Amino acid sequence: xxxxxxxxxxxxxxxxxxxxxxxxxxxxxxxxxxxxxxxxxxxxxxxxxxxxxxxxxxxxxxxxxxxxxxxxxxxxxxxxxxxxxxxxxxxxxxxxxxxxxxxxxxxxxxxxxxxxxxxxxxxxxxxxxxxxxxxxxxxxxxxxxxxxxxxxxxxxxxx
Numbered sequence: 587x588x589x590x591x592x593x594x595x596x597x598x599x600x601x602x603x604x605x606x607x608x609x610x611x612x613x614x615x616x617x618x619x620x621x622x623x624x625x626x627x628x629x630x631x632x633x634x635x636x637x638x639x640x641x642x643x644x645x646x647x648x649x650x651x652x653x654x655x656x657x658x659x660x661x662x663x664x665x666x667x668x669x670x671x672x673x674x675x676x677x678x679x680x681x682x683x684x685x686x687x688x689x690x691x692x693x694x695x696x697x698x699x700x701x702x703x704x705x706x707x708x709x710x711x712x713x714x715x716x717x718x719x720x721x722x723x724x725x726x727x728x729x730x731x732x733x734x735x736x737x738x739x740x741x742x743x744x745x
Contacts, residue, residue, distance in 0.1 A: 594742055597661050601735040604654050608728045611647060616640060634705045641698055648690035651727075655686035658734070674737045681730035685723050693720035 618625070619636045631639070662679040665671060696716050700707045707713060 593661075597657070598735060598739060598742075600654060600657055601731055601738070604650070605728060605731045605735065607647065607650065608724065608731065611643065612724060612728070615643060619643075634708060637708060638701060641694070641701055644689075645694055645698060648694045651686040651690045655683045655690075658682050658686075670741055672737065672741070674733060675741070678730045678734040678737065682727065682734055685727040685730060689720060689723050689727065693723060 619631070619640050620633065622631050622636065658679050662671075662675065666676070693716060697713070697720065700710075700713045700716070
């Protein structure tokens with residue numbers, strides 16, 4: 587079986603860049619936006635408006651996650667058909683697709699809809715629960731992406 591090295595390489599690049607983006611958004615962007623009072627700026631952004639900015643950032647990132655979910659599904663189905671699989675790849679690819687779609691199609695729209703209702707809606711227990719669930723989903727996505735990347739790289743080296 588002849589393999590296309592460019593397709594394999596692009597898949598690894600997409601997985602690595604997705605993991606990098608998750609780290610940057612979660613570990614760098616969110617803390618700076620939500621703790622802007624520590625930056626010594628003259629203009630401070632309150633928590634509600636900081637949340638509006640983060641929601642827009644995550645909304646835009648959702649388009650990337652749709653692409654990643656689609657690409658992972660297509661690539662892994664093709665590799666499964668060709669016998670390039672194991673249980674870690676199957677589980678992590680399903681997890682990547684599922685958590686990407688949950689974050690993009692469920693959590694982000696619900697958070698944006700509640701923010702559109704106003705400041706009071708974002709202070710409710712429902713909003714807090716949805717937000718916490720989206721954070722957990724994002725962390726699971728990060729772990730699944732790195733497992734898929736490492737495992738796929740290991741299988742590529744074997745073949």
